[in-house]
Amino acid sequence: MPDHDSTSLLTRQTKRRRVDIGVKRTVGSTIFGRSRETLLDSMNQSHCIDQDGDCSLVAHGHGSTNVDGEKSNVLRKLLKRANSYEDAMMPFPGATIISQLLKNNIGKNGGSDSGFQGSGALSSGGSEIQAEDACSNSSHDRDSPSDCLSPGPPHAPPSSSSSFGRPPPASSLNTHAPSQQPLALSSFDLDRLSDEHLRAKRARVENIIRGMSHSPLVRPNAGDHNQESNRENENSSNNSSSSNDHRGDVNSHNTSSHNHSRSDRPSSLLSSPGLRGGVVSVGEVYRENKRKQRLPQQQHSFTQLVCSRQEQRQEERRQLKLQLEDMQKQLRQLQEKFYQIYDSETEEEEDNGEPDRGREREEDGNLSEDSIRSDGLEERHRDRGRHSHDDLSELDPGLFLDRARALLREQALIDGELEEDVDGREQEERNGAKVVKRRGAGGRQLAETLKQELNCAVSQVVDTVVKGFSSPKQAVSNHRGCHSSTPAAPSSSSNSSSSCPPPFGPLPSLTPDSRFGGGALTLSLNGDGSPTPNYHSSNQRLHCFGDVIVPSPLDSFGGLSGRLSGIPTPNDQTEALPLVVRKSSGGGGENTNPSLPPPPHHPSLHPSPLTASLGFSPPSFRHPFPLPLMGYPFQSPLGPHGGHGYPPGPKDHHRSSPDSMDMTRESISLRTKMASLGGGHLSHHHHHHHHRQSSPNQHGPEGLSLSLIKSECGDLQDMSDISPYSGNTIQEGLSPNHLKKAKLMFFYTRYPSSNMLKIFFSDVKFNRCITSQLIKWFSNFREFYYIQMEKFARQAINEGVTASEEMSVGRDAELFRALNMHYNKANDFEVPERFLEVAQVTLREFFNAIVAGKDADPSWKKAIYKVICKLDSEVPEVFKSPNCLQELLHD
DNA sequence: CTATAGCCTG
DNA sequence: CAGGCTATAG
Numbered sequence A: 001m002p003d004h005d006s007t008s009l010l011t012r013q014t015k016r017r018r019v020d021i022g023v024k025r026t027v028g029s030t031i032f033g034r035s036r037e038t039l040l041d042s043m044n045q046s047h048c049i050d051q052d053g054d055c056s057l058v059a060h061g062h063g064s065t066n067v068d069g070e071k072s073n074v075l076r077k078l079l080k081r082a083n084s085y086e087d088a089m090m091p092f093p094g095a096t097i098i099s100q101l102l103k104n105n106i107g108k109n110g111g112s113d114s115g116f117q118g119s120g121a122l123s124s125g126g127s128e129i130q131a132e133d134a135c136s137n138s139s140h141d142r143d144s145p146s147d148c149l150s151p152g153p154p155h156a157p158p159s160s161s162s163s164f165g166r167p168p169p170a171s172s173l174n175t176h177a178p179s180q181q182p183l184a185l186s187s188f189d190l191d192r193l194s195d196e197h198l199r200a201k202r203a204r205v206e207n208i209i210r211g212m213s214h215s216p217l218v219r220p221n222a223g224d225h226n227q228e229s230n231r232e233n234e235n236s237s238n239n240s241s242s243s244n245d246h247r248g249d250v251n252s253h254n255t256s257s258h259n260h261s262r263s264d265r266p267s268s269l270l271s272s273p274g275l276r277g278g279v280v281s282v283g284e285v286y287r288e289n290k291r292k293q294r295l296p297q298q299q300h301s302f303t304q305l306v307c308s309r310q311e312q313r314q315e316e317r318r319q320l321k322l323q324l325e326d327m328q329k330q331l332r333q334l335q336e337k338f339y340q341i342y343d344s345e346t347e348e349e350e351d352n353g354e355p356d357r358g359r360e361r362e363e364d365g366n367l368s369e370d371s372i373r374s375d376g377l378e379e380r381h382r383d384r385g386r387h388s389h390d391d392l393s394e395l396d397p398g399l400f401l402d403r404a405r406a407l408l409r410e411q412a413l414i415d416g417e418l419e420e421d422v423d424g425r426e427q428e429e430r431n432g433a434k435v436v437k438r439r440g441a442g443g444r445q446l447a448e449t450l451k452q453e454l455n456c457a458v459s460q461v462v463d464t465v466v467k468g469f470s471s472p473k474q475a476v477s478n479h480r481g482c483h484s485s486t487p488a489a490p491s492s493s494s495n496s497s498s499s500c501p502p503p504f505g506p507l508p509s510l511t512p513d514s515r516f517g518g519g520a521l522t523l524s525l526n527g528d529g530s531p532t533p534n535y536h537s538s539n540q541r542l543h544c545f546g547d548v549i550v551p552s553p554l555d556s557f558g559g560l561s562g563r564l565s566g567i568p569t570p571n572d573q574t575e576a577l578p579l580v581v582r583k584s585s586g587g588g589g590e591n592t593n594p595s596l597p598p599p600p601h602h603p604s605l606h607p608s609p610l611t612a613s614l615g616f617s618p619p620s621f622r623h624p625f626p627l628p629l630m631g632y633p634f635q636s637p638l639g640p641h642g643g644h645g646y647p648p649g650p651k652d653h654h655r656s657s658p659d660s661m662d663m664t665r666e667s668i669s670l671r672t673k674m675a676s677l678g679g680g681h682l683s684h685h686h687h688h689h690h691h692r693q694s695s696p697n698q699h700g701p702e703g704l705s706l707s708l709i710k711s712e713c714g715d716l717q718d719m720s721d722i723s724p725y726s727g728n729t730i731q732e733g734l735s736p737n738h739l740k741k742a743k744l745m746f747f748y749t750r751y752p753s754s755n756m757l758k759i760f761f762s763d764v765k766f767n768r769c770i771t772s773q774l775i776k777w778f779s780n781f782r783e784f785y786y787i788q789m790e791k792f793a794r795q796a797i798n799e800g801v802t803a804s805e806e807m808s809v810g811r812d813a814e815l816f817r818a819l820n821m822h823y824n825k826a827n828d829f830e831v832p833e834r835f836l837e838v839a840q841v842t843l844r845e846f847f848n849a850i851v852a853g854k855d856a857d858p859s860w861k862k863a864i865y866k867v868i869c870k871l872d873s874e875v876p877e878v879f880k881s882p883n884c885l886q887e888l889l890h891d
Numbered sequence B: 001c002t003a004t005a006g007c008c009t010g
Numbered sequence C: 001c002a003g004g005c006t007a008t009a010g
Helices: A004-012 A041-048 A067-089 A095-109 A112-117 A125-139 A143-149 A157-165 A170-180 A185-212 A215-227 A230-247 A251-263 A266-300 A302-342 A345-352 A357-361 A365-375 A377-395 A403-430 A434-469 A472-485 A489-494 A512-523 A534-549 A553-565 A608-614 A635-641 A653-660 A665-683 A706-722 A736-746 A754-760 A768-798 A814-823 A833-851 A860-869 A884-890
Strands: none
Touching: A736 A768, A736 A814, A736 A884, A754 A768, A768 A814, A768 A833, A768 A860, A814 A833, A833 A860
16 A cells, blocks of 8 residues: 555655665564564565565644645634633733733833832922933823833832822822832922922913924814713823823824714724824924923923823823724624624614624624723723723732733723823822823823733734635623623623623633623622633633634633533533533523623524523524535435424524534534533433434434534543543543553454444444544554554564574563553453464564565565554454453452 | 545644 | 545445
8 A cells, every 4th residue: 555655655766675684683582582483474475575665754734635634724813812811811901911011111111110209309300300201202192101111110009099090189199109109209299399380281281282293293183072972082191001102192182982882883993093103203203392392391390291281191091092092993893894794784783782892792802892992981081980990999009010910900090090181190190199190191001001912912813714714693791891891780680682692702802801700700600800711702702712623622612611500610610521411501600690681592593482481592693604614414314313303492502503603613512512411421321222212412423414423523522521431321532441451352363344433332322423433543552552562572682683583472571561551451351372472473573574674665664564453453342342341450 | 535544744 | 553644445
């Protein structure tokens, strides 16, 4: 059988003859007993022929020939991507990124922080100013101050965050600041002094500054922002943080963008990016100019300083707002695109709610933040409040150690700042709290910027993923995400499947809180926006996606089942246990959000009713995409065995899975798994032996579609874990005991036919997957076997064995021990003598081949395989019994 | 086209 | 041991 190897040989053929084969066989001693048995010498004949072959190794191209394989690969990649993104996002929204940013900022700022914090440093107003300037210069915006603060040492952002986050005026600030931070004392004084004037002057200063630096650009912004409702300001501030460096100055653009974003125009989105680029650069220039100009003035009086600061801050805020708006626009555009593409359905829902919901729909957590922003300030406000509280709690400990925490706080602060807007800022600036504020502000800005970036990235990722999968269903999650930050309640409702627990998580949203809250939390977990819940979500996510692709049956299964069922699966359980139940529960903790009525299933989802009832159709999958989902031959399994007529009940997993799935095949397979497991397994253990029942879950081996098969394959292991007993019950999967049995069978047969396997594993429901898995097992056994043979043969050669006859394989031979360890670890099975013979023959074959130098031929082992495959002996009847292990081992 | 063997990799 | 890939036989 010429393999590719042969071909390679042909191509390269260098015909060289091996005259000599290397080793002298003079030495007789080997580990192996020297039995002169020449039983199979005849076998060796084949080797005698001279072969010309080079060792040429042909690299096998990976061209994926299999369509399925390719698809799966693509899906995997997509999933992986999504996962990776998600993962990155998960912990804390972009903690790493944020941390990096913070570091960078810190580095830029250098010792600025220390200066601020240092009690003495601030004493001179000038010093402070400089410090700020430095910060500002580095960051160009308000961020700078924050930067200075953030990095550092454990300043007490907590107090600042809490106090500042909220509008609470100076009083609170003052109290907190001094107590916690001695640093700012000097600044405090300045602040106090300035406070009086500040407010009064604020407007004036702003005007002045504007006129000075940016006359044209700035003005419009200021006017717009000021006039605009608080909401906008808040938003803008949030936005500004993200955008801060770049755009701040381009007011006109920003404002315009704002409007658009609010209006939710899709069209605007397209334009936005372009604007951004140009705007940004301009903005930076302006700012720097401002700062430079300002510095001298500020030094003269603090009022000026204060004013300038305030102005800067405001400007920054505005800019940030603008940026945020832009971002929102972009997000909206993306979302809209998605919607357009995927959802006819989603639109319906959207109509009901806010225009922004579209975003929400996108389940990917990534969108969640964006959606939040874009959706509405309202949500944000809510979140802010929450965040602020959270932050406070965190801050109180005064632990800045974790950057992540800092980030969280920052976010919260940002929210708070938004609310506070100008007033809060002014006060903050005045107070010694300045430091704190700055930190907060810087943190906020950073956080916002980070968020935006994250959002963008996420949105992109989501888009890509979605496109790739063509699984539009994501939308729901976003919505959740938005609310999620709030106590989970509303989020759950968002899910399309009303009662259904959130299905697989869509891609996890970036914002940790939102997602978790939305997804996992909604189910049964805490509604808290607190980060803690992330845990679950993260795990689940991983399982969902990662597993989806690679069916690690247990984990995926458990995770999925848990989700599906709505039953809160413990985080830890990755394993099968969870199999549990699930299915019908539909809703577990789920989304039952009172607030949100369960969205009706879209008609588009064909199977939707079923899915909904099942709960399988995860809300995430709303989009019914008819997409190619493949022709999943779901029915096929049913068909053959007559599963067809199930009632639409929960059992229809199959249907549900296909319908809902836009996901990749894997995902589908998972679902199928889930369904099958949940429905069939969990509920009933079938005791039917070979008779396959028509039960929906069980698929006749023949009928199974690939997808099903795959799913089942995944199930196999799960099943095995679940029901380790190879006993009477027919198992859908192969258990460890089956593996053990197979290993013992290997002592008799190295090349069992698939029919033989079916006969000997009668307690297993055979489907392609199982069959192939069993075959694979034996293939693996052989692989190990031959590796050992080659290894020992070479060893013997090295030891000076000259003739294969000198080697014999006995029960005490190392070779045998090695083999026995693998196939009969417990050594509780008496290896048949025949196996020793075969092993000996094999060893000799290898020895001779190697000695003959045939190993230069890439396919040199094939000849040996041919010999060995003929040596299979019949497997004892006992192995046909499902309980053979017990019987065999007992003996 | 499917099933399988073999090889490789994780 | 599982997965993937290739090559091959039927």
